[in-house]
Amino acid sequence: MSISNRRAEAEAFIQAHAGEVNPAYRPRFHMTAPCGWINDPNGFSFYRGRVHLFYQYAPYTSSPSRMYWGHCTSEDFVSWTYEGVALAPDTEADSEQCWSGTALTDDQNRLALMYTALRPDADGKILQEQCIAFSEDGRQFVKPPCNPVLSARHLPADSSIHDFRDPKVFRREDGYYAIVANRGVSSGRQLLFHSDNLTDWTYRGIFLEGIGDMPECPDFFRMAGQDVMITSVIGLPKDGLRFQSQHSDVIYLVGQTVHDRFVPERMEAVDLGPDFYAPQSIDLPDGRHVMIGWMQMWGEISPTHYLDHHWNGAMTIPREVWLQDGRLWQMPVRELTAHRGNHQRWENIRVNGRYTLERQASRWYEMDITLLLDENGQAELRLMQTGHEYFRIHYDAGTHILTTDRSRCGWSMASDDLWEPKPGGRAVVPGGTERIALRILVDSDSVEVFVNGGILAMTTLAFPRERGSGISAAGRCVIERMDLWDII
Numbered sequence: 001m002s003i004s005n006r007r008a009e010a011e012a013f014i015q016a017h018a019g020e021v022n023p024a025y026r027p028r029f030h031m032t033a034p035c036g037w038i039n040d041p042n043g044f045s046f047y048r049g050r051v052h053l054f055y056q057y058a059p060y061t062s063s064p065s066r067m068y069w070g071h072c073t074s075e076d077f078v079s080w081t082y083e084g085v086a087l088a089p090d091t092e093a094d095s096e097q098c099w100s101g102t103a104l105t106d107d108q109n110r111l112a113l114m115y116t117a118l119r120p121d122a123d124g125k126i127l128q129e130q131c132i133a134f135s136e137d138g139r140q141f142v143k144p145p146c147n148p149v150l151s152a153r154h155l156p157a158d159s160s161i162h163d164f165r166d167p168k169v170f171r172r173e174d175g176y177y178a179i180v181a182n183r184g185v186s187s188g189r190q191l192l193f194h195s196d197n198l199t200d201w202t203y204r205g206i207f208l209e210g211i212g213d214m215p216e217c218p219d220f221f222r223m224a225g226q227d228v229m230i231t232s233v234i235g236l237p238k239d240g241l242r243f244q245s246q247h248s249d250v251i252y253l254v255g256q257t258v259h260d261r262f263v264p265e266r267m268e269a270v271d272l273g274p275d276f277y278a279p280q281s282i283d284l285p286d287g288r289h290v291m292i293g294w295m296q297m298w299g300e301i302s303p304t305h306y307l308d309h310h311w312n313g314a315m316t317i318p319r320e321v322w323l324q325d326g327r328l329w330q331m332p333v334r335e336l337t338a339h340r341g342n343h344q345r346w347e348n349i350r351v352n353g354r355y356t357l358e359r360q361a362s363r364w365y366e367m368d369i370t371l372l373l374d375e376n377g378q379a380e381l382r383l384m385q386t387g388h389e390y391f392r393i394h395y396d397a398g399t400h401i402l403t404t405d406r407s408r409c410g411w412s413m414a415s416d417d418l419w420e421p422k423p424g425g426r427a428v429v430p431g432g433t434e435r436i437a438l439r440i441l442v443d444s445d446s447v448e449v450f451v452n453g454g455i456l457a458m459t460t461l462a463f464p465r466e467r468g469s470g471i472s473a474a475g476r477c478v479i480e481r482m483d484l485w486d487i488i
């Protein structure tokens with residue numbers, strides 16, 4: 001059967017079936033696809049005045065299968081316009097799947113994509129190689145016949161061509177560079193390649209090594225005189241609550257590039273919730289650096305799949321990121337504040353046991369709250385509450401451990417996968433004290449928490465059965481101030 005029609009066929013399927021999606025848990029202010037499965041953000045870029053976001057897309061199913069690139073655009077990072085299927089596995093070079101990669105504006109002002117193409121070798125084993133595609137208008141992409149542009153012939157001898165993926169491409173004065181994740185014999189690594197035209201590439205060397213079994217989805221940028229690498233690492237050694245290695249850890253490394261090699265000086269987790277993966281980031285013309293991640297994790301089974309809602313997966317709220325005291329901080333894009341409505345404020349509430357907020361119910365809101373605890377005190381916020389169900393955010397002022405917990409909140413995401421998903425996040429708040437400030441975004445199926453101005457983030461999905469919107473506090477603390485806005 002010919003594969004050359006796959007893009008049009010997928011698009012026709014999406015148009016015909018998007019209306020069958022069950023909206024119960026559809027996010028209100030997070031990007032999602034018209035139907036089907038999504039995972040990694042791809043090709044996050046700024047082109048001709050709009051933000052472009054591509055993503056790993058299996059439109060026919062609500063679980064992962066053959067991957068295409070979906071495409072959407074936005075002017076404010078909050079409302080997204082679906083732009084269609086950008087890439088389908090429809091040529092000999094990418095006949096199996098189109099996996100993750102980068103978009104960038106090339107020197108002819110085209111939007112260029114570089115992505116991992118999967119195809120079988122002569123024995124039927126699946127190769128991972130890199131292909132390119134170009135667009136003059138940011139919508140229709142043409143794949144040149146020279147694909148694949150990075151393949152086994154470019155690789156050093158000890159490399160696996162079956163684990164060679166997720167190119168991060170960027171431009172410097174002397175041409176284009178690509179950093180590509182690869183499995184070597186002894187450990188995972190990232191390889192560096194150089195090109196003058198995005199088509200002809202030469203191998204430059206190992207850019208980063210010794211980081212777990214497979215440092216997937218590299219994202220790399222310069223910020224405040226430093227080089228920053230963000231990568232989603234399979235098999236990083238566990239280290240207390242810092243690197244928890246359930247399936248993978250999303251980490252950032254801050255350092256310098258010396259002779260084509262990245263020399264990290266510091267390494268930390270990017271988000272310690274269970275539902276954050278494969279982030280990409282962009283520089284905006286106004287000087288901000290914005291990151292977006294897949295708001296889910298491998299090994300989880302989403303209720304939107306097993307309840308047959310015909311969709312599965314969303315992106316996190318895009319986050320402004322910056323370096324401060326050697327750490328990467330993050331807070332939701334400021335554009336979100338334009339979607340605030342129905343403001344309510346509470347001040348100086350003493351909680352001793354339980355305190356329930358009286359408020360109009362909305363399931364989509366933003367909360368800004370400062371809690372003051374006793375030394376060694378415990379405090380808890382309960383969100384999405386109805387009956388006995390609630391989502392729990394707990395802070396222990398003795399250990400400075402912040403916990404998010406969906407285990408009492410609705411449908412399970414557990415699977416019999418090798419990696420049993422976490423019921424929530426746990427992290428020690430850096431520089432934590434008895435006072436803690438939380439900015440919390442609650443959408444239909446997610447809770448994102450940003451701590452003390454952005455030094456820590458935790459992203460957790462939750463699927464309450466009753467879809468409640470109750471809020472209460474428990475434990476002993478003073479709510480010094482709490483602002484609440486519906487997101488409209």
Ligand code: FRU
Nearest residue numbers: 040056067099100165216278
């Ligand atoms: C990470 C990842 C990538 C790959 C893509 C496939 O989530 O496994 O390494 O390119 O997803 O969908």
